[in-house]
Amino acid sequence: MKKLLNTVYVTSEGAALRKDGENLVAEVGGAERSRVPLHMLSAVVVFGAIHVSPPLMVALAGAGITLTFLDRNGRFQARLEGPVAGNILLRRAQYRACDRPEEIVRSIVIGKVANQRAVLMRSLRDYGAEQAPEDRGALDRVTDRLAHILRRVERADETLDQLRGSEGEAAQLYFSVFGQLIRAPDEAMRWTGRSRRPPLDPVNALLSFLYTLLAHDCRSALEGVGLDPAAGFLHRDRPGRPSLALDLMEELRPVLADRLALSLINRRQLRARDFETRDGGAVMMGEEARRTVLTAWQERKREERLHPFLEEKVPFGLVPHVQAQMLARHLRGDLDAYPPWFWK
Template identity: 75%
Template sequence: MKKLLNTMYVTTEGANLRKDGENIVAEIDGTERSRVPLHMVSSVVVFGAIFVTPPLMAALASAGITLTFLDRNGRFQARLEGPVSGNVLLRRAQYRVSDQSKDIVRSFLIGKISNQRAVLRRALRDYGSDYSIQERDRLETVTNRLGYIIRRVEYSDSTIDLLRGSEGEAAALYFSVFDYLIRSPDKTMRWTGRSRRPPRDRVNAILSFLYTLLTHDCRSALESIGLDPAVGFLHRDRPGRPSLALDLMEELRPVLADRLALSLINRRQLCSKDFISQDGGAVLMTDDCRRTVLIAWQDRKRAEKQHAFLDEKVPFGLVPYIQAQMLARHIRGDIDAYPPWFWK
């Protein structure tokens, strides 16, 4: 089993990262603030204007540690990595099946919609008595409708475009009741609908940030297995887009990202003061807010859950790696189908 290593996040603009022996040293205003051994790190992610010395870049590349640059709001800018370790035979097989991937798309969607449904069912279980009759009825209606869509995806001989349509229908239903899952009394922490680039409210700002982190982990997992993260099945190919990483994250984000965002809000770890509203309508996270989310994200990745296919407990942080491994095994023909990851 692959060892779960840490991702090092650097959020303080003006920080300096350098190599000292076999360590990564973070300095602010010439004062050392952190020292992390290279062998304990799987990747380094920096936000905003942070200086990384060339010797450290070389050391990271040599050790197979990816260095990712994001802007201060979490938008991807660049990625530095060493020699590509992709398995050429596996990638050839991936390219061959990429245009005939209906079964893989179906598995991704069954996992995603099942996990969306599980999130709603957990809310009904935990907060059912707090809901009004109308809210409870609406949640039950949506969970039942999602169950129908799962069966339709699983048993119908739909084209990939029709499967994508089912995914869009399920997402619209799921997010139509997402505000019911927010139990915080803070009226500024409400959900009014999905908005991106830029996010238009505080909940969207949290979700977009978590989705960026999850995409990074999925891309790293695919590359470690030898798959090409740019050639997807559910998401159409587009220059510069890690389509397969976006495919892989679909079944994971209801649990790893959405539920974490809800927990941070409902436990009142995040509130209105943690965000900045700009004149154009964009809502940005403060530095303290990002740090709070990153700490919670790392803690979440260490939590364990039973993996139905492997029949053993694994940390959430290893799930992208395991699912990438399952996808590679299916593409090679070692297993008959790609087994989705289910949260129950």
């Protein structure tokens, strides 16, 4: 069990969580492994077959602490929470904005494409001299194309469908050269293209796991400011899908998730032996690998970067919360536009 910025992650399958007084207690094999006061928690996330006692569920819901159930590979299964607290005026403004979301979508797409381009350019600066000429040429061409897409999106004449098309084009270009950012010699850790449900190789399994963690944090951030995580702008509404949380994470994915995945692979903290292939070809991380990723996720969330709009240093782990506040301020009319977060 790990506590990261007021969120507890429980990864040991067969563990049991119970309430003892005003504390959450984690046990494995009947022996107490950890104890955390409830007042220090904002969320609990469990992976795989974890027993959670009914008294603890009631206590978490009553204290406004969300309990999220994920399968052992990080795929969302269910979420338990108490009464939803939201600002009705803010949510009405959000729902009105959903009818004409172009400007918010434009900001989201600009943030995502700029951060994708920054990740590629960082790799060129760090390792460009060591790359084969054809690999460096491909990266140069994609960064140039992403710059062209940015200029196109920044114009105010693109429709919503065109903005979505630009976002999709940028993603296709970005992932077409993603494998050239992987420097580990393990052939089994090569990039073969994006696969999601299910992930078909170790790199995709790692990305999907990190995206799940980021989506959880984004949803919590939106709920924390009173926004409805289901009513998005870039992602179309779909029953059961937290579309706004997926919107919020788009500009954060390249830096918070993709770069962390590359670091874990290139530093050989994760290898092919840390993953297993199931019937049907689905690839999943083992328990030790999940622990390694969660430890790295904790460390990454503690790192600070200058927020370009606030001009203050902000820990990575609080960036989703800051961006949710920026979005809420825009919807209330306090900001003329939603300012995306740029990594520099």
